[in-house]
Amino acid sequence: MPPSIPTAQATYPIVETFHSIQGEGAWMGMSAWFVRLGGCDVRCPWCDTKESWNGQRHPQRTVADLTAEALDTGAAIAIVTGGEPLMHDLTELTGALRGRGVPVHLETSGAHPLTGTFSWITLSPKTYRPPRTELYGHASELKVVIAGASDFLWAETQAEQVSPEIPCYLQPEWHGGEALRHQMVEYILRHPRWRLSLQTHKLLGVR
Numbered sequence: 001m002p003p004s005i006p007t008a009q010a011t012y013p014i015v016e017t018f019h020s021i022q023g024e025g026a027w028m029g030m031s032a033w034f035v036r037l038g039g040c041d042v043r044c045p046w047c048d049t050k051e052s053w054n055g056q057r058h059p060q061r062t063v064a065d066l067t068a069e070a071l072d073t074g075a076a077i078a079i080v081t082g083g084e085p086l087m088h089d090l091t092e093l094t095g096a097l098r099g100r101g102v103p104v105h106l107e108t109s110g111a112h113p114l115t116g117t118f119s120w121i122t123l124s125p126k127t128y129r130p131p132r133t134e135l136y137g138h139a140s141e142l143k144v145v146i147a148g149a150s151d152f153l154w155a156e157t158q159a160e161q162v163s164p165e166i167p168c169y170l171q172p173e174w175h176g177g178e179a180l181r182h183q184m185v186e187y188i189l190r191h192p193r194w195r196l197s198l199q200t201h202k203l204l205g206v207r
């Protein structure tokens, strides 16, 4: 069977698109165009984008439309996020963006098969639906959200499965409170494999 060729007519359910800075992880501070896809079956109770869970509630937009918008912003990178974007076949979207010279990053829980081609993959595993085994080998960085003390052990089980070469981040759940944040700092001091990631876009009051 011949390889699939990206088609501008392919569509995806889109919760929102926006141009901002990447607030988290290794690319923090970079000008980025975000595309948030609808649909997520991971269902984290502390999720801050619950409106994204039902993909059928969001309008379909074409790859051509999305690519034109990404180029128009002049952002340095495109970040495909959700929801859980891997609930969709991302071949068409990433092919079109990369074909126009836009580096494409992915934010995923890893709960579904990898599709598409990316310059960078942020794997953010969730206890509620752990990553597929093969996703660990594709991670460019690991980012574990800490919502309670039991999540430190979960984070270690995840770090054991990724390459020792990649950066590993602990990120406090936004409503976790000061005591949890202090606990995280203490943990990182004693476990230097980890770095702290903060949602700096929220601290700055931007998207």
Ligand code: SF4
Pocket: 040, 041, 042, 043, 044, 046, 047, 048, 049, 050, 052, 082, 083, 084, 109, 126
């Ligand atoms: S995986 Fe992400 S979008 Fe899905 S429920 Fe968890 S935090 Fe929300």
